[in-house]
Amino acid sequence: MQKKLLAIFLIIFMVSCNAKQEEVVVYTSVDQVFSEPILKDFEKETGIKVKVIYDTEETKSTGVLNRLIAEKDNPQCDLFWSGDPIRTIVLKNKGITTAYSSPNADEISPVYKDKDHQWTGFSARARVLIYNKDLLSEEQVPKSIFDLTKADYKGKFAIANPLFGTTTFHIAALFTTMGDEKAKQFLADLKTNSIVIATSNGDVKKRVVSGEVACGLTDTDDAFEAINEGANIGIVFLDQDSGFGSLVMPNTLCLIKKSPNGENAKRLADYLLSKQTEAKLAISCAQMPLHKEVVVPKGLPSLDQIKPMEIDYDKTALKLVEIQDYLKNWAEN
Amino acid sequence: MKRYFTFYSLLLLLFTVFVALPVIYTLFSAFFTNPNLASDLSQLDFSTFTLLGKSILLAAIIAAMAVLIGTGLAFMVYKTQLPLRRFLRIILLVPLFISPYILAGAWNGFFFFIFENVGFRSSYFGLVLVLTTVYTPLAMLIVGSALANISAQIEESALMLTNAKTMIMRIIIPLIKPALLSSFVLVFIFSISNFAVPAFFGVKVFTTEIFTQFSAFYKHSFAIIQSVFLILICVALLMSEYKYLADAPFLSFGNRGLSTKLYSNKKLINWSLMFVLLWIVISIVLPFFILIIQSFADGVGKLQEAFNLLLPTFADSIILAFIASLITVIIGFTVAYYQVWQKRNVRIFNALMLLIFVIPSTVFGISLIKFYNHPELNWIYSTYAIIIIAFVGKFSFIAAKLLTNAIRQIPKSLNDAAQIAGLKSYQIVLKILYPLALPTLFASFIISFIFSLGELGTTIMVYPPGTELMPIKVFTIMANAPQSLTSSMNLIVFSITLILISVFSFIAKQFFNKVNYANY
Numbered sequence: 001m002q003k004k005l006l007a008i009f010l011i012i013f014m015v016s017c018n019a020k021q022e023e024v025v026v027y028t029s030v031d032q033v034f035s036e037p038i039l040k041d042f043e044k045e046t047g048i049k050v051k052v053i054y055d056t057e058e059t060k061s062t063g064v065l066n067r068l069i070a071e072k073d074n075p076q077c078d079l080f081w082s083g084d085p086i087r088t089i090v091l092k093n094k095g096i097t098t099a100y101s102s103p104n105a106d107e108i109s110p111v112y113k114d115k116d117h118q119w120t121g122f123s124a125r126a127r128v129l130i131y132n133k134d135l136l137s138e139e140q141v142p143k144s145i146f147d148l149t150k151a152d153y154k155g156k157f158a159i160a161n162p163l164f165g166t167t168t169f170h171i172a173a174l175f176t177t178m179g180d181e182k183a184k185q186f187l188a189d190l191k192t193n194s195i196v197i198a199t200s201n202g203d204v205k206k207r208v209v210s211g212e213v214a215c216g217l218t219d220t221d222d223a224f225e226a227i228n229e230g231a232n233i234g235i236v237f238l239d240q241d242s243g244f245g246s247l248v249m250p251n252t253l254c255l256i257k258k259s260p261n262g263e264n265a266k267r268l269a270d271y272l273l274s275k276q277t278e279a280k281l282a283i284s285c286a287q288m289p290l291h292k293e294v295v296v297p298k299g300l301p302s303l304d305q306i307k308p309m310e311i312d313y314d315k316t317a318l319k320l321v322e323i324q325d326y327l328k329n330w331a332e333n
Numbered sequence: 334m335k336r337y338f339t340f341y342s343l344l345l346l347l348f349t350v351f352v353a354l355p356v357i358y359t360l361f362s363a364f365f366t367n368p369n370l371a372s373d374l375s376q377l378d379f380s381t382f383t384l385l386g387k388s389i390l391l392a393a394i395i396a397a398m399a400v401l402i403g404t405g406l407a408f409m410v411y412k413t414q415l416p417l418r419r420f421l422r423i424i425l426l427v428p429l430f431i432s433p434y435i436l437a438g439a440w441n442g443f444f445f446f447i448f449e450n451v452g453f454r455s456s457y458f459g460l461v462l463v464l465t466t467v468y469t470p471l472a473m474l475i476v477g478s479a480l481a482n483i484s485a486q487i488e489e490s491a492l493m494l495t496n497a498k499t500m501i502m503r504i505i506i507p508l509i510k511p512a513l514l515s516s517f518v519l520v521f522i523f524s525i526s527n528f529a530v531p532a533f534f535g536v537k538v539f540t541t542e543i544f545t546q547f548s549a550f551y552k553h554s555f556a557i558i559q560s561v562f563l564i565l566i567c568v569a570l571l572m573s574e575y576k577y578l579a580d581a582p583f584l585s586f587g588n589r590g591l592s593t594k595l596y597s598n599k600k601l602i603n604w605s606l607m608f609v610l611l612w613i614v615i616s617i618v619l620p621f622f623i624l625i626i627q628s629f630a631d632g633v634g635k636l637q638e639a640f641n642l643l644l645p646t647f648a649d650s651i652i653l654a655f656i657a658s659l660i661t662v663i664i665g666f667t668v669a670y671y672q673v674w675q676k677r678n679v680r681i682f683n684a685l686m687l688l689i690f691v692i693p694s695t696v697f698g699i700s701l702i703k704f705y706n707h708p709e710l711n712w713i714y715s716t717y718a719i720i721i722i723a724f725v726g727k728f729s730f731i732a733a734k735l736l737t738n739a740i741r742q743i744p745k746s747l748n749d750a751a752q753i754a755g756l757k758s759y760q761i762v763l764k765i766l767y768p769l770a771l772p773t774l775f776a777s778f779i780i781s782f783i784f785s786l787g788e789l790g791t792t793i794m795v796y797p798p799g800t801e802l803m804p805i806k807v808f809t810i811m812a813n814a815p816q817s818l819t820s821s822m823n824l825i826v827f828s829i830t831l832i833l834i835s836v837f838s839f840i841a842k843q844f845f846n847k848v849n850y851a852n853y
Contacts, residue, residue, distance in 0.1 A: 025798045032809040051799030054809040066547060066695065067794055070702040076715065076798065090551065163549040199532060206816070210445060229815045324550060332537055 023049040024264035027064040028081040034285040042271045048264050072096050075256045078265035086169050088119040088252040089317040097254040100266055104273040108290045112250045121250030123278045123287035127170050129236040130208050130223045131215035145238045149189035158196040158204045158216035162327045166219055166249055172320035173247045173311050187330055197331055208233060224286035237306050245307035250290060341671050344664055345682050352726040353685040355704030356692055363557040373555040385562055388539040392525035398465045399520045400513060403472025409605035411477040414597040421609055427617050429470045430830045432787055434529040435823050437463045439620035459534045464524050466616040472516035478773055479512030482742040485594035514574050515738050522567050522691055539563060543693050560696045567691040627820035639821035643806060650803040653717055654785035657724030661781040662774055665732030673740040674748050690730035694790025701795050719795045724785040732777040739773035775841045779834055
């Protein structure tokens, strides 16, 4: 009897050992409603179990990013999928990422990739102005970011807290494009014009939709989401005719150094960087593909239709660190 | 005696090693092995302390208002013949079940809907209003429990000798003083530690500053050093509370075995009913009116979608909150018993629980990661154990406070009599203390359960990859979901919480009946 029990125990033990499923651990700051379907599809297609930690811009991605930093010495995560380049560059600068050059990223412009292959961009969002059509007619809508300092928009315009997320990157991009002096003057003028500082881009969207403010700066995914929800808002890509263009922010991914499932992370990276994923993200959250020839839904602009701000992402990330104290003071006083 | 001493020691040891040590280690590292310490300390300037002062003032205002209103409500639903008073007690607890952040959004929606008042969004008024409505039920629960413990004999004897006003001032208030103080301290600590609501209203307080240092500047050590100020304030408050209670002419008498006096004056009943209904309208009906309107704005389909999204999270969320609440109540009961009946020095245990309770959620999360994220501890870090540790750490203090307050009001003479009769310590606990403290044990369990079920700040830092929990799912989905879906998810979470509490209450009532608590 004892021998039988021992045999059964051994069989169960061996089966359970062999049954250890292939897996990959992903941390993502991309909103769960958009990232989860993509990761589920990968799981179905490859049989590799995807274990995910989701976060959101509403928490300023404090959860995943601080977690990745804190886990540096014993990484649990294999791949970090960020909604923007800022966070992956922070991780790169802290020595948490490892290089990977995916064959699926060959066609992606070098502008959207790290020169050392520490991070790679795909499907991009852009910074846009959204406005409430009940409060502003088409003629009244700002065309340049500098219009927002005019008296017509006093107290009627919102941006998210510039210390966090894509807004901080947008401001840093303005500093690198305009130079420190002009950028500071511009921000001072915005403050004089009673700019409303919201908690997040989602909050900007909600305030514009509800009519709390007439217009606000946010990201394309928030803007198109509002339209899909039936909100009566319009979208404007600022500074297209004679200005410096709109900020384009790709999703980025990076592999984590010394991660437990490195090979599976590469397979997932290849999957995320494919045209197929870009097409899905274009449909689900109006993200603009970085690959050419990806079919996008009607109404969604492609990258070649808008004038992007010409910036170096690494330099902008460094500028961001440099101006943070100034921005904190600007936002809080 | 030895047996319980061993159990207490074991609990203290386990709590210290599994829960407190990570935080102590992190604090120690921030001060003693931090190469940037000098730079971090140099950043503490006058503005840091001005901000701290402002946060203390706001928390004190919220605590004072919550205790004032909570005491009034407690008197009305625990000490008068108010119709449906048991039902009203449960209804008044509703704001506690909902995340303060959701209520803030609902209130903002209400003000905008009715008054188109955009100024509400960035106001101190909004902050004070929301946190007062959220924490008033907590004060009501604690003070109500104390009021219900006052023996009818005491009040009736007093009323034969003097008028009601003098009786309230000389008898009632001194008797419930520990509850009033405990309520104030708890609400103060909750308010000063809250991040989500001041962030929503754009009010800069100490917790938002710590969060900014973490999430915008990634200055972990500086944020940890800043959080030490919060800890010091709360410890100082608790110490003064201990001192005050020790010096106070606090008499411990009355128990749940004796009936409490219920006032039936018609005028009092009418005024009470008006006040209770008005508070229900302010704290529940108005915000929920907005929440329900938002939920059904796009038809019932969103409710179904929200349910499908939340379905995979139910079992794990409930089981984890249940296990953590049981452990929390065991810890709270043990500490309370030793503090009040055994007159042991439990300050170390209390200090450790307070430390974890007041430390900002992000700092606690980071501490757990740094301590547990080692290959040899993966059996904790990569499993649900880490979440249970987080819940137990966050909420043991509340359970201990509630139970200490309850046990203080059970006559110590019962213990003495039982000892003289030859009962052993464990028999005294099981046959006397446990039955008398059962209602508060249940209340502590429910509060721990509700808080654990909704805990987000630390959980989002430590939950294992691939697991799904209710508050995390709501929070990560709501970022880019339509308002109707977000509100539907919140309504479902609220309904699930209410159903679970009803189920627990039903089971508890059967159980109380067995130990002669049919009147509870």
